Amino acid sequence: xxVLNHNTFVVGLFVVLVVLASNTLVLAFPPDPDNAALLYYQxxxxxxxxxxxxxxxxTDLSRGEIPVDKRIAEYVExxxxxxxxxxxxADMPFCDWGLKYSDGxxxxxxxxxxxxxxxxxVLADARILADRGDYESALDRCVTVRKLGWHGxxxxxxxxxxxxxxxxxxxxxxxxxxxxxxxxxxxxxxSLRLRLNELDSRSIPLKVPVHHEHEQIARYxxxxxxxEIIPLLEGFVxxxxxxxxxxARDRILAADERFCRxxxxxxxxxxxxxxxxxxxxxAQAYGKLKDLGDSPRRxxxxxxxxxxxxxxxxxxxxxxxxxxxxxxxxxxxxxxVELYIIAARTSQLPDALPxxxxxxxxxxxxxxxxxxxxxxxxxCRGRDLKEDKIHEYEFKVKK
Amino acid sequence: xxxxxxxxxxxxxxxxxxxxxxxxDRRILHDxxxxxxxxxxxxxxxxxxxxCKVIVQSRMTKIAAAAVIVVVIGFAVHQxxxxxxxxxxxxxxxxxxxxxxxxxxLTVAYRQGGFEExxxxxxxxxxxxxxxPEALSPQQLLAEFNGS
Numbered sequence: 141x142x143v144l145n146h147n148t149f150v151v152g153l154f155v156v157l158v159v160l161a162s163n164t165l166v167l168a169f170p171p172d173p174d175n176a177a178l179l180y181y182q183x184x185x186x187x188x189x190x191x192x193x194x195x196x197x198x199t200d201l202s203r204g205e206i207p208v209d210k211r212i213a214e215y216v217e218x219x220x221x222x223x224x225x226x227x228x229x230a231d232m233p234f235c236d237w238g239l240k241y242s243d244g245x246x247x248x249x250x251x252x253x254x255x256x257x258x259x260x261x262v263l264a265d266a267r268i269l270a271d272r273g274d275y276e277s278a279l280d281r282c283v284t285v286r287k288l289g290w291h292g293x294x295x296x297x298x299x300x301x302x303x304x305x306x307x308x309x310x311x312x313x314x315x316x317x318x319x320x321x322x323x324x325x326x327x328x329x330x331s332l333r334l335r336l337n338e339l340d341s342r343s344i345p346l347k348v349p350v351h352h353e354h355e356q357i358a359r360y361x362x363x364x365x366x367x368e369i370i371p372l373l374e375g376f377v378x379x380x381x382x383x384x385x386x387x388a389r390d391r392i393l394a395a396d397e398r399f400c401r402x403x404x405x406x407x408x409x410x411x412x413x414x415x416x417x418x419x420x421x422x423a424q425a426y427g428k429l430k431d432l433g434d435s436p437r438r439x440x441x442x443x444x445x446x447x448x449x450x451x452x453x454x455x456x457x458x459x460x461x462x463x464x465x466x467x468x469x470x471x472x473x474x475x476x477v478e479l480y481i482i483a484a485r486t487s488q489l490p491d492a493l494p495x496x497x498x499x500x501x502x503x504x505x506x507x508x509x510x511x512x513x514x515x516x517x518x519x520c521r522g523r524d525l526k527e528d529k530i531h532e533y534e535f536k537v538k539k
Numbered sequence: 540x541x542x543x544x545x546x547x548x549x550x551x552x553x554x555x556x557x558x559x560x561x562x563x564d565r566r567i568l569h570d571x572x573x574x575x576x577x578x579x580x581x582x583x584x585x586x587x588x589x590x591c592k593v594i595v596q597s598r599m600t601k602i603a604a605a606a607v608i609v610v611v612i613g614f615a616v617h618q619x620x621x622x623x624x625x626x627x628x629x630x631x632x633x634x635x636x637x638x639x640x641x642x643x644x645l646t647v648a649y650r651q652g653g654f655e656e657x658x659x660x661x662x663x664x665x666x667x668x669x670x671x672p673e674a675l676s677p678q679q680l681l682a683e684f685n686g687s
Contacts, residue, residue: 236648245643252645299645299657306654356642375647454650 148273163539176291177237177251179229187222187261190215202263202310204317208271216265223265226258230287239297244359245372254304255407256294259285259307263314275322276331282318283335285311290342293349297356301349302459307467312469319476320515320536326486333477336470346463347418350456352483354411357452361404369451376451384440391447410436410449422464422502426525455492461526464501471498472518472533479516483537489516502531510531639664 173179190198194215200206216223229235240247266281289307293300315332322328360369370392373385391399410432418429433455440450475497483489493509500507502522510517515536523530638644639660648656 187668243642245641245646246638246639247642249642249645250637253640253665256658256661268577297642299642299649302649302654303657372643372647375643376650454646458653 150234156353174232176229176232176235179225179232179290180235180251180255180258180288183222183225183229184251185259186225187219187254187258188215191345198260198264201267202260203313204240204267205429208268212264213268216261216268219261222258223262226288227281227284228263229399231293231439235291244356245368245431249300250301251295252292255288256303259288259310262288263310266314266318268430270318270321276328278318279315279322279328280335282311282315283332283339285314287342288341290339290344291374292526293420296344296349296352298349298353298454298459301344301346304344305443308466309469313465314475315473315536316533318475319480322480322538323539324480324487326481329477329484332528333474333481333523336474336477339470341469345418346456346460347415350414350459353390353454354407354414357448358404358411361407361448363395363397363400364449366392366400369448371494373451376499387441388447388451390476391444400448402445402521405437406443406445407449407453410453413451418460421504423524426461426464429460430455433457438516458526461524465524465527466521468531469533470499471501472496475518475534476516476533479535480537483532612683636667639667 174535187256194212197206197212198215201208201212232388237249237251239249248395261283261287266278269275269281270278286308289304289311292307293304319329319332360366370389373388414429414432415424417432419425420428432455436446436449436453439446475493479489479495482494489511491511493506495506497506499505500520500522502520502524506523508520508521510519513535517534519532520530634644645657645660649661650658
């Protein structure tokens with residue numbers, strides 16, 4: 141009896157605690173969302189639609205092609221809430237855009253362009269802040285844009301990755317133009333160094349979206365789904381070649397289990413070779429990716445097993461080159477920041493490039509450093525094989 | 540000198556082998572009247588109502604013919620544009636903004652024209668979506684929800 145009473149008491153106490161805990165949960169003030177995408181979506185909704193003239197002016201200002209204008213400043217100010225939301229979102233580590241992966245190629249990615257528009261707005265704000273002399277906030281905005289770009293790739297389709305690389309270039313360009321106007325105080329530049337270093341943990345290697353793209357393609361290599369490829373034939377590879385479209389269509393329409401299995405095996409080998417190529421030094425990787433991009437199309441006519449790879453597998457030499465170029469630019473910026481810090485500390489630029497700075501990704505070596513009367517140049521030692529040029533980045537230093 | 544004598548003199552000097560005289564005058568006059576009669580007869584036969592001519596000259600027929608020409612031209616233009624659309628890639632053909640922003644559509648745009656083509660396509664999609672209101676007050680929102 142005593143035991144029974146004791147058990148009843150414990151159960152009762154447990155129930156009371158559960159009820160109290162659940163009430164506490166209900167009454168507790170809800171926290172901010174932990175998904176940056178929710179704040180970005182709000183920023184998209186609150187961003188005022190610019191007219192054509194304003195859109196062009198924003199683009200030009202964000203690229204530093206026109207000076208700050210009163211009308212642009214007013215427009216940017218009228219979007220302050222959207223900018224604040226973008227800044228808050230960019231600082232959050234987690235971002236899930238809610239892409240409906242199960243829709244495969246039909247999944248919509250409408251946020252991609254909205255991210256780009258928001259970037260234009262924040263970069264225009266950075267230029268305005270720099271014009272007003274608030275360089276630290278201006279540089280912060282540029283870093284925000286870099287974060288925003290990488291959040292844009294959080295769902296990792298290859299196309300989002302390409303957009304993020306473009307955004308990174310725009311932000312770097314803005315930093316490169318604001319830095320020379322910055323007074324030579326260590327605090328501003330050190331703060332920038334800290335924020336740029338934070339970005340290292342955010343960047344996603346090209347392998348991730350490539351792997352994602354491969355998985356997406358492989359899902360269509362089944363008897364049930366292979367027919368869905370037909371509308372994509374012309375757009376994906378054979379825009380200029382009606383005969384190949386016809387051959388591919390006939391093969392896909394006649395596809396059976398064996399055809400799909402053989403194509404999948406061919407594609408898996410191709411995908412593994414692509415992923416392995418990404419680990420090679422730049423020149424070899426670029427050459428190998430270019431060759432791999434062409435090989436399924438070369439074999440297509442004679443080898444039916446190469447059909448689906450020829451239609452769907454992306455040629456990655458361009459994306460890879462773009463990624464190496466952007467990373468090199470970001471590294472040049474980080475190396476330049478170190479030189480600005482030295483200049484701020486010693487009132488002069490060093491005669492040689494300090495050891496251990498971020499490298500030129502085209503050669504895998506340190507940048508070539510050239511000191512000038514009004515600043516310095518960081519020059520790549522390796523050639524960009526796609527653009528067939530040696531990139532160099534010039535930085536002015538305020539006396 | 541009289542006009543008749545002048546003509547006779549002219550003929551005698553230029554056409555010496557031609558014989559002039561009252562017989563010749565009579566014959567010429569006879570031939571002239573015969574030719575005149577023939578012409579008058581032909582004209583009066585032409586003046587009779589012709590069904591074909593009536594139909595061709597009718598206003599309704601002209602309108603109908605113009606309509607047929609318009610329809611034929613329209614059909615031809617439609618056929619040509621359809622053939623062109625059939626030959627276009629999915630990114631070029633007319634699509635809804637949602638279709639223009641799919642993974643496939645954007646990938647096609649990138650593969651065909653790089654980042655610039657992606658930008659162009661997104662711009663077009665948002666242009667098709669139309670302008671958004673600059674601001675929406677709570678009153679406007681309530682009015683929307685209440686259906687008024």
